[in-house]
Amino acid sequence: MTLVVRAPDTYAEERRYVLGVVLGDWLGLDWRLERHAGPGLRLGLADDPDGPAVTMPDVLFSTPTEAWLTGAALPARPLPRRPVGPAGAGVLDAEERLPVLYGGPGSGDLARPRDDGLHLDVDVFGGAFAMITRYEEVVRADARDAYDRFPLASALAHAEGFLETPIVDAYVALLAAALGRLWPRLRLRPHRYRVWLTHDVDDPLSTIGRGPRLLARQLAGDLVRRRDAGLALRRLRAVVDARRGRHDTDPNNTFDFLMDVSERHALRSSFYFLARGDADPAAPRFQLFDHPWVRELMGRVHRRGHEIGLHGGFGTYRDPAALAEEFDRLRAVAEGQGVLQDEWGGRQHYLQWRCPATWRHWSAAGLRYDCSVAFSEAVGFRTGTSRAFRVYDLTARRPLNLVEKPFQVMDVSLFGHMGLGPDDATRAALRIARECRRFGGTLGILWHNDEVLRTAREKRWYESLIAAVTTP
DSSP states (O other): OEEEEEEOSSOHHHHHHHHIIIIIIITOOEEEEEEOSSSSEEEEETTOTTSOEEEEOOOGGGSOGGGTTSGGGSOOSSOOEEEOOGGGOSSSOTTOEEEOSSBOSOOSOSEEEETTEEEESBOHHHHHHHHHTTHHHHHTTTOOOTTSOOOGGGOHHHHTTOTTSOHHHHHHHHHHHHHHHHOTTOOOOOOOOEEEEEEEESOSOTTTTOOHHHHHHHHHIIIIISOOHHHHHHHHHHHHHHHTTOOTTOTTOOHHHHHHHHHHTTOOOEEEEEOBOOSOTTSOOOBGGGSHHHHHHHHHHHHTTOEEEEEEOTTGGGOHHHHHHHHHHHHHHHHHTTOOOSOOEEEEGGGOOOTTHHHHHHHHHTOOEEOOOSOSSSOSOTTSOSSOEEEEETTTTEEEEEEEOOOOEEHHIIIIISOOOHHHHHHHHHHHHHHHHHTTOEEEEEOOTTSSOSSHHHHHHHHHHHHHHHOO
16 A cells, blocks of 8 residues: 655655655655645545545745745744644544644644545644754754753753653654554554663773873762762772772773663663763873773673664764764774674764764764764753654755664763752653653663762662663
């Protein structure tokens, strides 16, 4: 059963891209695009061209060309919130009210039966395109924080209160419900909830590349900020042990613990290795990959069935040559340890990412996926979805050979920027997990090897969190 999408002859490349992601990749449908002269979109079956159809407004792709990638093409605020309606219920509740990025002028149910089929009063494809391409971040390129990142405070999802709702997944669920009601025999691709654990290896050992000045700062942090004299003593012991070639007492050496937890819950972790020293100007610019213990760690991670990836260094999000150099070096070192992988991916350090240039650089370097597009200040769905998707270069107007993978929860967000205690951090993570589970998506978690894993109590809490998000 082939679906025919009839649409105006505007923004053909953009339309084909988002139709391919939503209808092809996510819903698993055969489809083709045809031009029609009327307004709006019509989705019907190829073998019944005059039969029932799903219709919807065509808002974003009706933008005048001179207004494309300008503020005039952004959703008008405040966003209306409209009930799904019985005709769109399924994964969504009929009474559930969704924010409408682009839609019709009405105020009733979003899904409404009509004599010729079913009408959705929301631009599903325009809204999905705007969110997954991060359209607003290109339009508002001047909104940047101290690390040159697009800040949470400037995001529409934060301003309109839907950051913890995967709005694109909700739109796709609405569309799937409409298609299923009109054509019950239409086979839609099933999706199953999964958890994906990733670990940014910024500081594999607290004794690598640490001169007396930085060691003193770490000890002061243990005593003053963390109020943990035991941790300070362990750190001092690790320095002594490192001189004897031992690293098992290093507080940053939590890798076996992380892999043990993943394996107990049938998960495969991804470890993203930073090539060079941190952004701290006081830190020496050391090459992490040259340390023999780090090399051995890569091999050990691989032998246990987990993934090795790149943690693009500070500033490489806008420096394609430096990014490619770091990736080539990582792959050479990893392969020297017997690490052979079908694909390579990773995440930018400090979540530095600029749309669409960073995606372009990752694709050009030969990386096959990125996992950088989340906000450091809060948990939630920056791209509006819990599913992986092929990315699109908004300025070059073409798809890239790169996939963006889901990432919504980070340790530094929970305990740092959001300032949560353990119980509230668990509740925040579980809210995101529930949404991912509801839509059959992926819960992507970032947990650093040197964050909130320093004590037995913190390790027990971490394992309880992983047990909670993986429990059926």
